[in-house]
Structure formats: C-alpha cells, structure tokens
Amino acid sequence: MAVGALPSEKAAQASKPSIGFHNRAVSAPSQRLPLTKASPAHRSLFWEVIPLCDLYSIVHVVALPILQRPYAPAANGTQITSPSAKPSPFVEALQNIGLGAANWSQSAGVSIFTIILPSTDGYISRSDFLQLRLQDFPYAILKTHEPLPPLSRYSAIHPSPSKVNSEDVLAGLVHQAAGVVQWSDLDTSVSISELQDCLVRLTQELRDRLNNAPWLSPTPIPRRRVALVRGRPNITAGGPVYRAAKALGLDLVIIDDEGHWLQADTEANRMHREAFLATDMTEDAGVVDRIVQSIIDYPLPIHGVFTLSDNFFVAVAKVADVLGLPAPPVSAFETSVDKYRSRLLQNVPGQTARVASVKELESLLTSTGRDQVAPAFVPRFPMIVKPTKGWSSECVSKVNNLEDLATAVRKATARHGSAAVIEPFFDGPEIDVNFILLEGEILFSEIADEPPCDGDSSSATVNDTFSPEALTLPSALPASEQAIAKSTLRDILVNMGFRTGVFHVEARMINSATEYRDVGDGLVDLVGKQQNHQHSSIPSPECKLIEINARPPGYRVTVPSRHTYGVDYFAAHMLAAAGDHGRLRMVASPFDHQVDGRTPGAQYWSRLVYVPAPAVGVVRWPLKLSPCEELRRRRPDLAGNIVLGVDYCIPGDKIDLYTDGARTYVAHLLVSSRESRLHAIKLEEEVLRAFSISVEGQGKMVEDVRGSTEIECVKI
Template sequence: MAVGTFPGERASLGHKATSSFSSVTSTHTQRPLSRPSNLYRPLFGEIIPLCDLYSIANVVVFPSSPSSSQTPFQPNPQQNRNGNAGARSAPPSPFIEALQNIGLGSPSWSASAISVFTIILPATDGYVTRSDFLKLRLQDFPYKILRTYEPLRPLQKYSATCPAPGPVTSEHDLATLVESAAGVVQWEDLPTSVSFVDLEVYRTRLAEELRDRLHNAPWLSSTPISRKRVALIRGRPNITAGGPVYRAAKALGLDLVIVDEEGHWLQADTEENKMHREAFLVTDMTEDSGVVDRIIQSIVNYPLPIHGVFTLSDNFFVAVAQVAEALGLPASPVSAFETSVDKYRSRLLQNVPGQTARVSSVRELESLLSSGSHQQAEFTPRFPLIVKPTKGWSSECVSKVNNLDDLATAVQKATSRHGSAAVIEPFFDGPEMDVNFVLLDGEILFSEIADEPPCDADSSAATVHSTFSPEALTLPSVLPAEEQDIAKSTLRDILVNLGFCTGVFHVEARMVNSTSEYRKQDGVVDLVRKHAVLMSESGVECKLIEINARPPGYRVSVPTRHTYGVDYFAAHMLAAVGDKSRLRLTTRPYSHVLGGNTNDSTRGGQYWSRLVYIPAPVAGTVQWPYKLPPCEELKRRRPDLADKIVLGVDYCVPGDKVELFTDGARTYVAHLLVMSRESRRDAIILGEEVQKAFSIDIEVPASSGTEVSDGETDVDANVEGSK
C-alpha cells in the first residue's frame, strides 16, 4: 500500500508526537544526523502512549548518508595495511544490532529505502495470556508486515518497561527497548521518494490502526495463570481442520491430550505429532452404551491430571458431557446437550402447535396423517415444511416440502441417515443467519451475526431434492440493529434456559417478518430494505433452526478470527478448563467502525468479509493439471484478486474421488475468504468473482458421465461439524 492511501481518515493521535517528528526530520533534510552510531543511517525514535494498556516506540531508519557509499553499519573496507582508515568508518549501531539479534532487519540494508519498526510495550507487569497474541491481533494489517518478533512464552511473567513519551535520542535506549519488548514489528520499507508529510501521515495512521487492534485487548493477566491440561475427545480428521485447535492450545499454554481410535493420524509419537499434542490415548470410540466408561477409564489411567474435556464432533456432545459430569470437570448439564442434539426436542423450544411432528418411518407418517396418534393428534401439515433427521449436521438430508406427495420422500431420506427419526417442522421464511456466542455465566462476552444468502432450497422453484447447503457467509451482518438485538437476546435466553451458560455456541436461525429481504440491486444480491408495501404488519421474530454447542466448524470460524480477532477454539478450550479470567480477556474484538457507521452492529470488524464455498462441479477424480493446489493456482492466475483473498483452503489432492452430494448435502472442494475495506457490496462482488474464477479439474468416469450421486466422498468430514 502506498503511503497516504491508508483507509479511513481520522484525527491525529497527538500533535506533540507529530510536531517533534517534524522538527527532527526537517533537520535531516538539511544535513545528516551527526551522532557517531548514526553516521551512515540516521534514525528517529519516539515513544507514543497508545492507550491505557500499551505504549509503542516507532523507529524510522533513513537511507545511508550521501557522504558515504560503503555498506551501512559495516567497517569501511578501504583501509591501508597499517590499519588506518582510508575513509571514516561507521561504528556499530546498538539498535540495529539488537534488531538483528532477534531476527529482524536485514544483513544487507537497502541504501534507497526507509525502514520502519514498532516496538510494543505493555504498560503494566503481568502474565502472558497467549504467546501469539500479536500475530492474532495484527493479522491482515493494512500495512504489510515483513516480520514479527514475539519472545513471550505462554503463562510467563512479563516485567513492563515504561519509558516517558517523546523522542528517544539514544540508540542504546532503543536497543534496550528492543531487548525488553513484548513484541517488535518490522513493516515493509518505504521508498525514499515519500515526502515527510506523507511519512508523518503514515506514522499517525499506523498508530491509529494499532490502537484499534490493541486498546481493549489485554495481553497480560494481572494474576498468575496456572498451567492446565485439556482432553480433546476425538481428534480432528486432518491438520487443516485441526491446526487452529492445536495452535491455539499451544499458544495458551494448555497441554492437549487426544482421546481417539487406534490408527488416528495423531497417534504415532513422531516429533511432528508431539508439536500438536502432549499425548494420545487410544480408546475404543464405538458409539455404544460403554463408550462413556471407556473414555473415563482412559482419562483416569493417564498419569497426569486433566482439568477439562471437550469435543468438536457433534455425535459425541452428550457422551463428553457425561464424562465431564462423572469426573467433576467444567461442562454444561447433560440435559442441555441431550436437547440440543435432538432436532425435535430443540424445535419444541419454540413450538408451533399442530405444525411439528416426529416420525421414525414412512409407515408411521402414513399413520399420523390418516388417523393421528395420541401424542400428535393435532398435527396438520401446512406447506412449505421442513423435514430433517432428528440427529444430523451440515444440512445433511434436510428437505423443503411443498406438497403432500413429496412428504414421504423427504421422510424416507431423513430416516435413512444415522438411523434416526425425522422431525417435521414449519419452514420459517426470512433471512437465515449464523449467530455465534461466547458466554460466561450467562453473560455475552462476544457475539456476532453472519448473513447466509439464500441457498438452493430457498428458491420458489425448490423441490424436495433441493439442498440447504450454504453457498456463502457475509460478515458483519447488515440486518437492522434492532433485529440483531432481537436475535441475540432470543437465542441467548434459549441457551441459558437450557443450561448453556458458559462456552462457545453456534446457533442457526431465521428472522421472520424481517424488514429486510434478499434482492438483486445494481447487479448484487444482498439484504436490502423491503418496499413499504411489502412489509408485514406482524412483529419481527427470531426462529431457532438448530443449536450447536461448540464453535462453528473450522472453515466458519476462520472469518471470525480474521474479521474480529476472536478465536473461538481458544475460547472453547478455556471454557472447558474453567479458566474464566482468560476467557474474558481473549474475547475482545477489534474496535474498528466500518463505513463510518457508529452502530454497534458493525463495530469490531476490521473489514467486510465473504466466505465462499466451492462445491464440486461434477463427480469424479480430482486432478491438478498445473501441479498447484487450485486456490494457489487461482491467486497466481488472477493477481488482481490475490491481495483480496485472505486465505484459501483446498480439501482434496490429486486422486481423491468426489461426488456431487454427500448424504444429501453438497460436497465442497474448497473454501476461500475474501475481504474488502471499501464496502460490503465490494466484498460480495469479490466473492462472486472468486467463485467464478475458481477452477478444479475433475476427471469424470466415462461410464457415469455427470450423474448425481448420493455416495460418500473423501473430501469433507461432515461428522466433525464442518459448519
């Protein structure tokens, strides 16, 4: 990014800092600074109080003095045999040496660029809550970061250095700040052609952006943090899905133990696996009446204390809650999980009399419709309806039914999955959304709403075979603030009344009678205000679709971590071990205000983001004709999109077999997250462009053509809660 193009003009952080810089640099325009250690690379350092929690030291290193052509900071090679310098040599720079000692700077400094460093200095002593805190808070920074230095270990005590605000005139003092810093950032060099006015603007905006990311987010705890151990029941299926969990545990100083089947990829005691977990406890995970006792036995037999248990696998929620209850570990009540995993019982939390039923077979459906049962005699189908398994995930085997003829087809599909019954419930018309919460004793520490645009089954032309598989997510939500408040209060109350008071929860819902609707406007489909004549006179309601008592799946958690700076996996593990203090500290979003909107509904996001799902275009065998993963190939082919793609994740490798559908849900081959600092509309357009430009080569078997299949796929592990 060019200096002077930082988005969002705002008032300067302080005139004192600005004026002091101007006075020093104006001197530099007349003559090189003359301190001995800066003979060839003059620099300027300044301490700026960023907020109550942090000060920063910004250091600007200017190009070499024109009076010398030798390599900066190196002895002059032009010496005679008697050791006398043929030209004046530059003594070592303490500041530069300190930078190079921590791996920053460069062994060959450019003589034609301006280097900028920021030293992060917490204002008080404390204990490290998370060792990669700076990396998390500075991700996707508008100015390019070359390197980041974070020397702090998780849980260690940090002693604060509190220098006085103002210019730093001693390189030895700057070197001391580097050595005692909580973190140091090296920014991309600036060209020497930049004016001092633009350089001053750059420094001011740099400090403003750092303030928005750090001012409400303590890195340190005022009290010591005890080291704890947490058990993950069922490890993740691969490093892509598991990496965010393992990295978060390591950064938090949590010792992670995996409980899973023989043959899991994390079982072997390799050096790489030891980086991800402390131990692997081989356990028979067959889902029968004895699985809880087997998990308990594995944990009890482990020689070190385990302070919490958790799972990210939907079909093990109840079992893990029973394990926690038996061992006296922190967890929500078993009864809460039993309700949340049963779609019929959770539907009854907002029951619509006469429109909800549960059947275990088509024959039972026929009996219900012909004569009714003593339990469901009032059931009268009102179309459209939704039919789905009482036990399921990721929109598997969920059908929209518009007529009586298709009802049996939908029930047959739903009851064939997991051997569970089918729930028949109303279809709630309105914008669908993901509402995510981090709760502590019923208090909302953090919540966000992501808008889910209409899917195939939302169409007026949808059939019983159409799917509810998501196509994209857009953050932050553009629903009116009052409707977002209704959604959050309604769903939070449902969670707490069930007994879910502490933890991370991923709830799916719809806004009925919303004042907004999805409509194409200026070529873009997005939520817009309804025309007055179409607005319902009924009150706006938030209708629950389902409760997932866990973070969103890894691909849906990614946008939150990047957009808001909140890591759901970290929060989930801290809740599991009962670390309430750190749970509160690690759920602070950024303080950005998007588009000048001071409404709290958009506060905290550093940009608008769009998560794009890439479904398999055909069934067949994956190929990589360009020898590059498709996401990487897309960025190389379309450099105009590359810097807008925050990340791209491919799910398959050459040779993988993919189907169009997996258990009634679309099979995905990748997801990409795009961002825009300009507008939500721009983020949506970028997402659509990325989706169109994405290319994957799938070889279709000659005998099958492009026939739709409901077979299994090697691509996506839906059972692991991918949404």
C-alpha cells in the first residue's frame, strides 16, 4: 500500500481547507482525475479517516470508475482485461449491504461513500437516526444503510489513518459501521479541486447534523410499551407516530372504538402497532374506567399512556393517575383545555368573562359590579370570543361592537355545547412556541411566526376567521423578544404542573419591535417597526398567552419542525409518556447549524403553506395525479424547494369553504430556502399560485387563492 494524498490543484486549494486521501498509488498532479489508466500502479480507490466531532468519526471513500469496470481502453483503443478486474473487498462489502451501483461494470461516475462510526460503546437510541439527521441534506443521497435495531448494543470502532491502510480494512469498517451513506455520483469531468471542495462541504454539513446528537445511550435501554388513546384517523396523520415508535423500539398499543382502521389483524396493521384494544370511547363519565380496564386486561405490561386528541387529554391524564403511569397532574390538563381558566393565568381584570348564552351575556353587561369581588366586566373593543372548549381556530371571532359580541357568543356556545370566553384582543405578532421539557428544564424550544390572517385585519368583522394561512420557521422576532416569550410561557407551564413532556403554546407579542408590512413585490413579512421619533418612551414587549396544547403541534406543524430542526416531537411525546428521560434528552437535540440571520439549529428557512378550498363541490383528479404531485411534475423549477406536500382530498370527496367555523384546507406544502427567509416566502407565494385542484360544483370558474385561474369549477 502506497500512502499519499489525493492529487491536489495547489493553486485552487490555497485559500481553503483540503482533504487528503489514502490511496493505491497516485499519479502526478492533474487538472482532471486520472480515469483512463488500468494498471496495478493506478488503483482508483481513495479514502480518508476524519474525526468529525467528539461523538463520531467518519471515513470518506471515493471510488473512481476504473474500480468499477473490468475492462479499460488500451492506448490503441482496443479492450484489455484490467489487472484490477478482481472484485474489490470494499465493493463486495458494499454489495453485501445493498449499496453501490446496480451494475458496477457499467457505472461511469465518481462514487462517494461515507462510513459513520460512533466514538463510544452504547445502545441504539433509534434505528432510523441517520434518516432523521440527514433529511433534506443539501447533497443528494442515493442510499443509507442503518443495520442496527433499536436498543441493541454497539461496540465502537476507533479507526486511525495508520491502521486503515487497505481495502480489506475498509471492507471490515463497512460491516462494523453504525451506518453507511452512498451519495449521488459526481460526473467524471469533476476536477480534483472540485472533488476536494465537495468533500470539505459535505464534511462540514455532516458535522452540523451530528455534532451534538448522540445516537447511543451509555446504559442499556429497557424495552417499553405505550398505549395511544385514539389511533389517528388515517395513515397520513398517524404514520409519523407509528414509524417513530418502531424506530425507538417502543411497542405501540392502540386503544380506540370498534371498527377503527387499525383494528383488523392484518400484516400491514401489525407493522404499525403491536395490538388494538377495542374500547367504547363515548365521552361520558365511564370512559376513564373503560380505558383503564382495557389496559388492565391486556396480558403484557404497559408503561405509558398518551393521546394526541385534544378532547381526551383530561381522560388520559386520569387513566395515567389511576394506573400510576408517568403524566402531568390532571389539574394541569383541566386548566389547559378550558380556555377561560387558561386565560385567567394572565388575567386582565374587567376584560375577561365566561358566558353560557346570549342571555347570560346581557345580564353580565347590565351588572354594576358593586357586590362582586372582581371588577365589573367592561368590554373594550376589539375583543375575542371563542368556545371554552375547541381547537383549530373553530368559531373564534373578533368583535368590534356590542351587536357583534352577541353574534359571536351565539356562534361560540353552539360549538361543542360549551360556554364562550370573552377576552381582550392582543395586537401584535402571533407566534407558535413549542417546548420539550424535562422536570421543568427546557431541553428544546422553537418559535414559528404566523402571518396575519383575516381576523387580524383592522376591518375584520365577526364573520372573519382566524384560520392560519402560513407558518414561517424560524421566527424573525428579535432574540430578546424570543427569550421573553420562552421564559414567560415556560413559567406558565411549570406553574400549572406541566414539568415534563411536549407542549404547543400559541401566543402574541405585544409592544414588539417588529410588525408585519409589505416588504416589496406584494410580500408581507415580519420586520422592524419604522421608528416614530415623536414618542420618547416605548412600552416593553410582553408575551400574552392565547392557548395551551399539552401535546406536540398538529401533524401539519410537527413534521415541518422535524425537517427544519431535526427534532421529532412525536418521539419526544412518547418517550415522556413512557418515562424514558434519558432518550427524551437525546431526541431533543436540534441540528447545529449556525447561520447569520437564522435561529441556531435550523438547517434552512421554511414556510408552511395551507391551501384553502377554492369552491364548494366534488374533488376531481383529471390527470390521475394528486394535486401536490401534479404540481411537482409541472413545475420542476419549484420541486427542488418543496420539502413535502400533503393532499387532504381524493377524487369524489365533497368539500366546503368552511368546516366547523374554520377554513377548509385541501392540502399543505412545506417549502425551504437556504438563501433567506424572504426567498422562502417568495417560493411559498409561487407554490400557492401554481397549485391546481379541480372542483366540480354549482357555479362558474373561480379564481385560485392568489389570483390564478388554474382551478376549475364546472357545473354538474
């Protein structure tokens, strides 16, 4: 073995780091890689051992086409058998794990492989760790090999450049690795300088994703079983939960009504859950006892119980309390699900009320307050009216006068049969703040910005909704205001009794230094306020709570957060329910990207766009493609920035403009940009304009949500 560096273009590399490679004898420096030689002196396999960080070492391996072809052209153009036609031990090792070219004899690209080697012994925290940490990698990945099952033990390999000195050793590392990545081939025209630059950038990106993310637990991980109450309505909403449970080695039991789609004992369903416990889920006084009995009757131990359904939070907390399973106190959930009680956590005396009917509202308004301990209710418009029990901005109204107040109360009390809460309208940027807490400690938190919706307008009426239109990650609030929001909301959670788990909190920043305004080309974003020098004193910013959801954000938001930060809220939620605090801390590690203008840990700016229903009618797919897939194929210029697209409707579905007092959506898409936040917003606008869905109904041609006429509405 002759050891040396990959031929370098010294002038081209003078101002940037380079990666040296061990190789099978190198030729003289060249502007292009030496791909036409096929003699024993010019073997075409190069590698480098790199201590990536404290947690991992990696080995980059570059395979040139000469290794992959049994024949190479002689000087006179005839074909001769290459002495290197004997199968390479490294190639054989790759083929044994399903990597490499399908036909090495026809592969003509420069192939790059990376072997991932944790630096310490330990136990596998989740089996799809690389898939999670490498998602949306800026360099295309062909295949990823993760051979280790969750909870199994891994013995660390400590490679050193002097010991990794043959293809046999490389082959051994392939079989001993925790993971191997095969990147998309580079063209054979790539220069040595370009190859080295690619590998340097690839190494830095790997470091940003793995530097602070342990894959291995230092102690054995006991196998646990968790029960999910309400098994999610379909595979789209439930898939991320089921896959996370499987990757974590958690045995998942579903508790739901008879007839749920996961009940049938099919091979497909067994991939998603261990068992299904048919239980009457009627929301009455006996539902807690029925769930408890189903768990007791199950022959295997259940170590945790959780739900993702808002109307079962209190019931599941009571189940956990009866069975002695990990969970926050029942009282915390009882406060969080009651929007009046949670509003009182930041009470505005005289401006917050709860009424069960319009008649009760009228009585409240005529009360003098003389015999009351609390100040009399004096409405100060604008105000917000919403059901004390509800979700998804259902029946939330902004009111500007007494007449509208009665209308809004009537609408809110009709939903879920609950009372209505009346509270101040807090004027300021709306934010979603997500937490992973462990005994009150913030393991991870993020803030996302909700741009103004119809109800935010100064001219909004009681009929306008607060249905979200988009979500931008990470937040553009000043760092000081983000710190205020996190501190304020964390303290509220802990004081309620929520000390461990995942929490999705909605809030507004009043007196913020930022505001939404047109930033050019009709785009609206959160930017610094224009200074008014006539005001000498500026009120301090405050964070005002809107509502608390003691769960991960909904599927539409949890998945974008996982893509943007590398943190899986569904995994964290289940680990908290199982009392697995060691792995809870591990899964709360975001990426380590540090980019000016972007919150640390975010790999890019992302924009989640909700596509509202354009008309009342029946959905059709004229091209036999879902709208999201059709968009990708029709607009390849946008496809590269569309991280994901989820359609909610299939042909034959009937849709309306509103559902339960909120906008009806037909899809959501996540777009990303590594260029800038504004670029992500521009891309979202283009995606929304280009989105096309056919709806058959009564009416004429309607316009798309942003003015396009690609959506058709045909009479039937």
